[in-house]
Amino acid sequence: MLSEIAIIVVRGIAIGSIFSIIAMSFNIVHGATGILNFAQGNMFVLGGFAAFFLANGAGVPLWLVMLAVSAMLVAACVTFQGWITLLPLRSSVEQDSWLISTVAASTIIGAVLLITQGPYAYNVQGIAPSFRILGVRTPGAYALAFGCMLFWFVALRLFLTRTFSGLAISALSQDFDAARAAGLPVRRLQLVAFAISGLIVGSAGYMVAPVISVTSDAGLRYVLNGFVAAVVGGIGSNLGTLIGGPLVGVVTMLTAYRIGGAYQDLASLLVLVAILMLRPQGLFGRSSARRV
């Protein structure tokens, strides 16, 4: 009984860390462009595929090199996709176009993976040894997920507050027109934001590949859970995702253990609907002033 609770909490937080990471990758792009990239889940899965093809069963040095390679490969994909998405946009508010093109991009990536890799789940060997926590034997990749979340939280915070590009991206998120008027290279900054979001999901997908489903159709599930985490935390708030992600993770784990694995996605859908009904700005979101 007690061990079951421990399993639910430990694994829930670990899986939730992944959702939190995806939510952070949403936030940086959303701040800079107003876009929520639906293809982010498939980009995350691409990281998992990279782990399978580049570093399955590799030793630590090769694994580390390939981590950087994979993150950069995915970042290149996301940047290219971001470039395409931004092409028809003159401002950040025309949202029909990005909504459609990111969903289309997500479908294309999923379709290409299906055609080239088939509908199979790929097993990736972990680099980190399993360990015991709260008396529960836990795969090492779970610890990597948690660490990856903390790493990106700190890295993003430093980037957004200490570097010129980061500050400029923060400025974009606060007042797009003013930032443009102040002469910031808006389009370049937006591509930087896409690239960073690619580094985030690429590195995360690579590191946690052993414990996620590396399949052609898994992307949508991750993008949705990442979105729920972002909404629970409040879109735009990375601090919020640190709570939102693990919360969603524990809820889905609880559902899996108590009701059945098939109901996990239903549980996160219900969490999403509930939070949108009760507190649409999320736990840490600010309700922005309306402009007339």
Next chain:
Amino acid sequence: MSATAGQTMALPPAAGKRRFSSDLPQVWIGMALIALTGFGPSLVGNSYWVHTFQLVNIYIAASVFQNFLFVDAGQKSFGQGVLLGLGAYVTAIFFGLHNYPFLAAAAIGIAAAAAGGLLFALPALRVQYFHLGFVTLSAAIVFPQLLMSLDRWTNGINGIAVSMPDLQKEMVFGLSPLTLIVALYPMAALWIHYFIRRSRLGRRMRIAAISPEAARTLGIKPGVMRFIAFIIAAIGTGVCGVLYLPTVAFVSPQGFNVELSFVFFFAVVVGGRGQMLGPIVGMWIVFILPNIALAQLVEYRLLIYGVLTLVTVMLFPDGVVGTIERWRLRRSVAGRGEQAFRVDAFLDTLGAGHDATPGEDVAVEVRGGLKKFGEVVAVDRADLTVRRGEIHGLIGANGSGKTSLLNVLSGLSRLNAGSFVIDGREATRMAADRIADLGVGRTFQTPRIFSQLSLWDNLRIGIDARVGAGDPGVARLAAALEREFSEDSADLLSHGQRRLVEVMRTVLKEASIVFFDEPAAGLSQSERANFAKLVTFLSRRMGKTIVIVEHDLDLVWGVADAITVMDAGRVVATGAPAEVARDPAVQHMFVGGRRA
């Protein structure tokens, strides 16, 4: 009076104009195309194409409702396949597994689809934009999972087979009842879409989708509009599900995965968002191309959907039909310059004769109004009294809180402290749509003119927002405007004309209290003079109470009965224009002429 007015407004005749909207011809073409594909194969006896187009036509109907939801209500749903699936599956469960009569089972199926639509619609009351995209996409992912795991009711992966031979029996010309029904239904769906769009509900839905805050000042609750749209679309799509059952004769979880929802969505985008013909052309391209024309490439179909859609967004953002339509409009639209929109002639139609003078009773009163945005105090314990029938100028430097106060008064934002009364009604906590229903109208700094609507419909949404019976003079005015502008585009109006359209909208709304937010900004000298006359007309001839926020002090001093001066959120002076001009707190504003 009205007879002579009818002559004075004998402007260039409206005859010979191209129609502004091609919706109606598109519906007729759509009917013809559906009839051709729905009945043609039966007539020539090709059973493969009979069956194919039965399914295609059901999908077209579902896309028509997606199109309605997407454009008329502005809701991007990725979950319409779920609603079709609910209609089909629930009907199959009751008809196929529990032997209910088909019509009873179908009714339950449609009710289930409506309930599913409710799940989408509830969050729509609170949020919009991409949030709903994610809610509906989640539903599309969860739905087949539930069909699998609730196998006690759904038969799980085995699905449910049904047999309805009666519907497949050929009657005349090789047509079966099923063929007839599944061809008639998308036609009906087109007409439903067309008539909703032309109705008051449809116009209000569109305004709510394009500009929620303008909608709220016209008495519209955008959340409720979204809610209604979701329910209509859910029921319409549920019926598609019911028809799916006899057509395919089998339901299984794989048939209703997220791909189905994407097909409906992508068909609308590729065909042309908002175009009546869009779903038909789009479904032919998106569905028929990979599934039938290139059937040997069927495993590439997801890729083809995605690529077609991406290419469309990049190269023809209006879709196939929309691109053609845009091309047609570009050829036909010519600006009418000064004549495009003039109101002086029309105002004669009103025949409002009474000479109104400002009364003593209070129309709007603010007591200690405090409005903060974070740490910034926009309105600082302001008091304001506006008497009935007067023109009240509200002036002050940029950032002094004038527009913030106006937004509070029209209900678009709420006071942090203090209160205000409109027409004797405590309105501090009222939502914008309820304040609008008290008889308040307003214009915006950037005029809210909707290029998707004809010029007349842009005016007519004012009538749509009217509460209670209309004034006969205004009805005559409306009729004259309708004759003149029903086929005109609002796109090529000058800035000054756009302002006038917004003003006329409040006239047609028969608002008794009107707020103008910097109405003279961007107007030429002569336009300003005309505008001043119009404001005086509205006040003195029509008895409206007017609050005008404006930087052109000459204009304000020329028309206002009372003036309130704001500075850094506080009211620093208020009273008759002559008094206020002598106030030392105000004098510095006039350095170098009367311009703040």
